[in-house]
Amino acid sequence: MDTLNQLLIKKGAEANLYLADWHNRKVIMKRRLPKKYRPSKMDEQIRTYRTIHEPQLMHEAKKAGVPTPTIFLVDLANTTIIMEFVEGKQVKQLLSEVTENKRRSLCVKIGELIGKLHENGIIHGDLTTSNMILDSEGKIFFIDFGLGEKTRELEYRGVDLHLMKRALQSTHFRFTEECFEAVIDGYSKVVDVENVKNILNKIKEIERRGRYVAERKGERK
């Protein structure tokens, strides 16, 4: 590949991210490296599938009005995606640094963007605050659609938002409630009342399915 100065910036679980020069442009190379723990046939299938679907979903998301990095090249042979480098700050860091008001407005905005995705039949699949970047113009970019899916099923939307809530619980446990409430407020701006109600009920159902949840079968703690 005609790239120079590759710099490993994130050794993720699923892929390595490199900052590189590509035709005089600052780009992110997302390379899904083989996972030795999986059988190679299964590993290849998973990596190829995700490398194809991620750019497709990112493109769809952009059409839905959700900022995502522009895709420059999909190199299937190397299970690598070359995309725009978005300069900005991870929402994960921001949430604990900013004021309560700012935190709320960020979360409302995030909720709106999730709503836009869902309204257009896109499931992100890994909604965590590390997968959201705020750029200097105040736009929130969604990244990492590797676990995403194209579906309008209520179940998937429910799980998507449930994951958002779980991410808030594990990483932003000090303000999980206020953040998730704000996310739903933003979501409700885009999704109609009836659907929001159905999805909130779905989330409750998903939570009850989990292990050892107090709400399950109406049992008390």
Next chain:
Amino acid sequence: MMEKKASDRYCLGIESTADDFSVGISTFKGEILANIINAYTPEEGGIHPREAARHHAEVASKVLEESFIKAGIKPNELAAISFAQGPGLGPCLRTGATIARALASYLKIPLVGVNHCVAHIEVGKLQTGAKDPITLYVSGGNTIVAAFDSGRYRVFGETLDIALGNCLDVFAREAGLRQKADMPFGAMVEKLALKGKMLIALPYTVKGMDTSFSGLLTATVNLLKKGKFKLEDLCFSLQETAFSMVTEVTERALAHTEKKEVLLTGGVAANKRLQSMIKGIAEEHGARFCTVPSQFAIDNGAMIAWTGILAYEQGMVTPIDKSFVKLRWRLEEVEIPWIR
């Protein structure tokens, strides 16, 4: 057995959250003096909570006696009694709790209610020397990826439906395998999988850091019933798929938290294939791989005794009138004041 010192203090822990009844005795310094485990093996089908509870009540006095003999101490030498207060099966939990309350009031020593999942992590740390690990806890009832942050163990990933061990157990039962006392279903599937060669495509479900096994189980059982594939190949493919899923989410949590240790525990931790997968990702991220010895990885009384000591030393005791069992007591609800 270790030599007894006059200064030694002891705690006895009772574990009875599911199919095992176990009593452990530990010194306050973390020397495990006894860890007697008595498993209930159903004739057929899964664990019936009432039947398991009846088993626990039947074997309790025998197990208690054995543990005192093994530890070489007398009941009146105990400083505290701890018990698994949850999460788990109601009738089983209540049997253990009743025995713990009786002992504590008879001996006039403090009672300490312990969270079963916390205990798995704590005894794992004690046995492996891990200080601040990402824990993958996989058993018949739990599939949890957790790590400590700001006073509690936070759950980063978990199953959205059934537990990994449950998935393997149900498949084994559907395949007509019979569980023996020294050969649990998981070990049978592992043995068969070793002879499997063909990888059959099965649903691979990872959602963020969570996993789901119910679809995988249904698909594998359906293929089994069609009779087109060898049982060995199905076991192999089921294991490869399910283990790859938990390994992927563990790696995600590891990359996210950047911890330097990975602790593998729970009944399924005994599986060599799973061990090698988790070891692989630990090495990849420069983290130390710690696997918990089997008798401390399965449900056991020693972990309850040890965690009881950690809690007791922080002044956490459970008055008898507040010692009701908590069937769905989540890991992240428990405050962990003994770390930092």
